[in-house]
Amino acid sequence: MTRKMTGAKMIVQALIDQGVDTIFGYPGGAVLPIYDEVFQQNSIKHVLVRHEQGAVHAAEGYARSTGKPGVVLVTSGPGATNAVTGLTDALLDSIPLVVLTGQVPTFMIGSDAFQEADTVGITRPCTKHNWLVKDTDNLAGVLHEAFHVATSGRPGPVLVDIPKDVQFATGTYEPKKPSTSRYQPPVKGDMEEITELVAAIENAKRPVFYTGGGVINSGPGASQLLRELVEATNFPITSTLMGLGAYPASGGNWLGMLGMHGLYEANMAMHDCDLMINVGARFDDRITGVVDMFSPKSTKAHIDIDPSSINKIIRIDIPIVGDVGHVLEDLLKVWKSRGRKTNAEALDKWWKKINEWRSVDCLKFEQKGKVIKPQYALSRLEALTKDHDRYICTEVGQHQMWAAQYLGFEDPNRWMTSGGLGTMGYGFPASIGVQMAHRDALVINVAGEASWLMNMQEMGTAMQYGLPVKQFILNNERLGMVRQWQELLHGERYSQSWSESLPDFVKLAEAFGAKGIICSDPDDLDEAIKEMLAYDGPVIFDCLVEKHENCFPMIPSGKAHNDMLLAGVGTQGVIDAKGSVLV
Amino acid sequence: MSALKIKKGSTSHSAYNLRPNFSDVIERHTLAVLVENEPGVLARVIGLFSGRGYNIDSLTVAEVDHTGHLSRITIVTSGTPQVIEQIKAQLGRIVPVYEVHDLTVEGPSVERELAMFKVTGTGDKRVEALRLADIFRANVVDSTLETFVFEITGAPDKIDAFADLMRPLGLTDVARTGVAALPRGN
Numbered sequence: 001m002t003r004k005m006t007g008a009k010m011i012v013q014a015l016i017d018q019g020v021d022t023i024f025g026y027p028g029g030a031v032l033p034i035y036d037e038v039f040q041q042n043s044i045k046h047v048l049v050r051h052e053q054g055a056v057h058a059a060e061g062y063a064r065s066t067g068k069p070g071v072v073l074v075t076s077g078p079g080a081t082n083a084v085t086g087l088t089d090a091l092l093d094s095i096p097l098v099v100l101t102g103q104v105p106t107f108m109i110g111s112d113a114f115q116e117a118d119t120v121g122i123t124r125p126c127t128k129h130n131w132l133v134k135d136t137d138n139l140a141g142v143l144h145e146a147f148h149v150a151t152s153g154r155p156g157p158v159l160v161d162i163p164k165d166v167q168f169a170t171g172t173y174e175p176k177k178p179s180t181s182r183y184q185p186p187v188k189g190d191m192e193e194i195t196e197l198v199a200a201i202e203n204a205k206r207p208v209f210y211t212g213g214g215v216i217n218s219g220p221g222a223s224q225l226l227r228e229l230v231e232a233t234n235f236p237i238t239s240t241l242m243g244l245g246a247y248p249a250s251g252g253n254w255l256g257m258l259g260m261h262g263l264y265e266a267n268m269a270m271h272d273c274d275l276m277i278n279v280g281a282r283f284d285d286r287i288t289g290v291v292d293m294f295s296p297k298s299t300k301a302h303i304d305i306d307p308s309s310i311n312k313i314i315r316i317d318i319p320i321v322g323d324v325g326h327v328l329e330d331l332l333k334v335w336k337s338r339g340r341k342t343n344a345e346a347l348d349k350w351w352k353k354i355n356e357w358r359s360v361d362c363l364k365f366e367q368k369g370k371v372i373k374p375q376y377a378l379s380r381l382e383a384l385t386k387d388h389d390r391y392i393c394t395e396v397g398q399h400q401m402w403a404a405q406y407l408g409f410e411d412p413n414r415w416m417t418s419g420g421l422g423t424m425g426y427g428f429p430a431s432i433g434v435q436m437a438h439r440d441a442l443v444i445n446v447a448g449e450a451s452w453l454m455n456m457q458e459m460g461t462a463m464q465y466g467l468p469v470k471q472f473i474l475n476n477e478r479l480g481m482v483r484q485w486q487e488l489l490h491g492e493r494y495s496q497s498w499s500e501s502l503p504d505f506v507k508l509a510e511a512f513g514a515k516g517i518i519c520s521d522p523d524d525l526d527e528a529i530k531e532m533l534a535y536d537g538p539v540i541f542d543c544l545v546e547k548h549e550n551c552f553p554m555i556p557s558g559k560a561h562n563d564m565l566l567a568g569v570g571t572q573g574v575i576d577a578k579g580s581v582l583v
Numbered sequence: 584m585s586a587l588k589i590k591k592g593s594t595s596h597s598a599y600n601l602r603p604n605f606s607d608v609i610e611r612h613t614l615a616v617l618v619e620n621e622p623g624v625l626a627r628v629i630g631l632f633s634g635r636g637y638n639i640d641s642l643t644v645a646e647v648d649h650t651g652h653l654s655r656i657t658i659v660t661s662g663t664p665q666v667i668e669q670i671k672a673q674l675g676r677i678v679p680v681y682e683v684h685d686l687t688v689e690g691p692s693v694e695r696e697l698a699m700f701k702v703t704g705t706g707d708k709r710v711e712a713l714r715l716a717d718i719f720r721a722n723v724v725d726s727t728l729e730t731f732v733f734e735i736t737g738a739p740d741k742i743d744a745f746a747d748l749m750r751p752l753g754l755t756d757v758a759r760t761g762v763a764a765l766p767r768g769n
């Protein structure tokens with residue numbers, strides 16, 4: 001059924017047809033007709049953020065925690081440019097978003113009109129794809145295609161720029177139909193390659209699964225298949241920051257996160273393995289360190305839906321292009337049909353070795369004295385919240401790494417963090433997006449005070465929509481991660497890496513009508529956390545922690561995986577001149 | 584589609600060589616990229632090369648199928664085998680890119696370029712320029728008492744060679760189209 005309607009109405013209709021229930025946005029002149037339609041309907045809830053960057057991160061939180069695309073609506077010019085950081089963040093972390101921007105009318109494009117920006121030009125490199133729609137008759141088709149592109153293959157953010165005259169004009173609405181798009185990335189892996197991987201699995205002596213965000217992108221079914229495969233083969237498994245929760249932290253084969261701040265056992269296993277099975281991870285430089293020294297003795301298999309991820313950084317022996325879920329299903333079938341073989345004897349020896357590494361207990365710390373250690377704060381948070389229906393977001397910095405190390409993730413889609421771009425200011429708005437999608441769940445944003453201030457205006461949003469998000473701020477009064485690097489690299493010259501003139505977070509919370517809690521004594525911590533959990537509304541928890549704590553383990557720049565720094569050792573001169581140019 | 588002389592069934596996906604050799608030798612490759620002829624598609628391709636630091640030795644683009652809205656971009660690029668594979672994979676990710684062909688590895692192909700040279704001079708030099716143009720089968724498309732404009736088509740190295748010869752004879756301006764290429768046979 002095709003119908004005539006205005007462009008603005010089409011937009012709302014297309015969102016409804018796409019099953020959208022929530023959008024995050026901020027109005028302005030170039031989107032007023034759309035806002036007028038938003039006003040006149042009840043199917044879609046609009047969340048008015050306080051800054052367009054917040055809208056995009058909230059949509060990312062919504063998307064990551066639901067598996068559905070996040071939707072954003074902002075105005076032209078400054079509305080669009082404020083969205084750029086969020087778009088780039090979503091692109092690097094493969095988060096599906098559909099961002100709608102208003103544009104000046106078509107007949108004024110190119111005239112430096114009021115609030116005109118070349119939005120498609122500016123966002124071309126930070127979207128998976130974008131469109132400028134110049135004809136109302138094409139609008140619905142483009143919107144449906146936008147959802148298709150954002151969610152197919154390797155997910156990512158897309159943007160549709162819609163001039164104001166196109167919103168006012170009447171055109172024909174194309175309903176959503178099974179996609180006729182030419183964009184159809186293949187999801188099935190090549191059976192020959194899969195069989196080759198099965199043979200490698202059967203013979204491996206020191207295997208390891210290295211899993212990533214691609215497992216989460218592939219959906220909960222993929223995590224299920226991964227768990228089955230890990231249990232059935234008894235192979236050890238580690239994950240990137242982006243893949244946490246795909247395999248449960250309580251699972252027996254779990255080695256913890258790998259990489260620059262990964263666990264000792266995970267990095268050692270990666271270094272010494274003879275078969276590395278990469279499932280939906282992209283050999284980021286936080287993982288590989290110096291590529292020449294990366295896992296020198298292993299055969300490397302890589303399952304990834306994006307051919308450009310394969311061989312981009314690390315040479316792959318068994319490349320499999322496809323969706324994690326589809327490939328793992330075929331892999332399990334083939335492996336089972338060939339008799340479920342593994343080299344059990346060699347595996348036994350491998351596990352002995354791994355257990356030796358585990359016994360180093362690289363995350364151990366001692367809570368002594370009257371100052372809260374950040375590790376202690378997170379251990380207590382974990383203990384007191386792990387049985388809740390819980391979602392965790394983070395900002396960026398040391399606290400983010402500690403959260404990844406000390407919190408346990410049992411399921412996919414429960415962990416929202418900015419990995420690729422490392423965007424300070426991500427976590428708070430993301431927690432708002434998560435809470436919008438999961439009204440009854442416990443949503444905690446583990447934050448550093450500096451990051452949190454970057455999007456603190458969203459307190460207003462949390463209050464307006466009654467979102468009981470818990471802002472758990474590990475306040476070290478430092479840009480901690482920067483300070484740590486200055487300690488290691490720049491002779492302890494702490495240039496501009498402290499947080500001065502901080503607000504009184506309790507009063508700040510109260511100023512917004514929320515609850516503020518401050519805690520500085522380890523003995524009070526449990527009670528304070530319980531108070532936070534018991535409060536039905538947004539809470540800012542100001543947890544004053546040790547100011548100069550470093551985050552370990554750490555693979556210093558320019559070093560190999562088996563050359564990790566552990567807590568409690570000297571850190572002077574550990575990074576040489578070659579390493580110091582790396583970020 | 585057949586008019587485009589691009590093999591059926593070779594999707595952008597299967598054009599990749601997922602098991603490339605990782606040598607350090609810089610290779611020159613000619614890529615044929617079939618794209619949807621939509622606004623901004625050329626900017627996407629060029630932005631990919633500049634954003635990721637790849638080389639463009641030459642680039643040509645024109646619509647090749649009006650009803651199908653298809654354009655063909657021919658890119659000559661250079662890099663190690665790993666970089667070339669990455670370029671193809673990155674091109675394949677661009678949503679309006681339908682097919683990526685590496686003409687350098689997909690069998691024999693022909694490459695042609697058109698160039699125009701303005702040569703200014705009198706006396707012996709002018710005579711010599713005309714004589715060499717004849718040998719290279721370059722046509723005179725404009726002449727004054729002191730200048731010739733030659734038009735020449737051929738593989739890029741033939742055009743380079745002609746340019747080298749014209750330089751001492753008073754070469755003042757050059758316009759080159761960049762490479763167009765097609766696979767040979769079926």
Ligand SMILES: Cc1cc2nc3c(=O)[nH]c(=O)nc-3n(C[C@H](O)[C@H](O)[C@H](O)COP(=O)(O)OP(=O)(O)OC[C@H]3O[C@@H](n4cnc5c(N)ncnc54)[C@H](O)[C@@H]3O)c2cc1C
Nearest residue numbers: 212213214217240241259260261282305306324419420422
């Ligand atoms: C301060 C800081 C420190 C950090 N330290 C670490 C660290 O110590 N350890 C760490 O791991 N990370 C760390 N990171 C994060 C790091 O920068 C990267 O974001 C992260 O390692 C990338 O994770 P990934 O490889 O899982 O890739 P993602 O970015 O999640 O990419 C997913 C991959 O899977 C593919 N894919 C997507 N969908 C599918 C599908 N359906 N099927 C198959 N494949 C699919 C994609 O093509 C892509 O190749 C840190 C970040 C910050 C900000």
Ligand SMILES: Cc1ncc(C[n+]2csc(CCOP(=O)(O)OP(=O)(O)O)c2C)c(N)n1
Nearest residue numbers: 397398399422424448449450451479480481
């Ligand atoms: C927008 C942005 N600007 C700068 C940086 C660089 N940076 C990375 S971590 C960090 C310090 C973060 O401090 P805080 O939020 O207090 O967390 P901590 O490291 O102390 O836990 C900075 C400045 C960044 N990642 N993002």
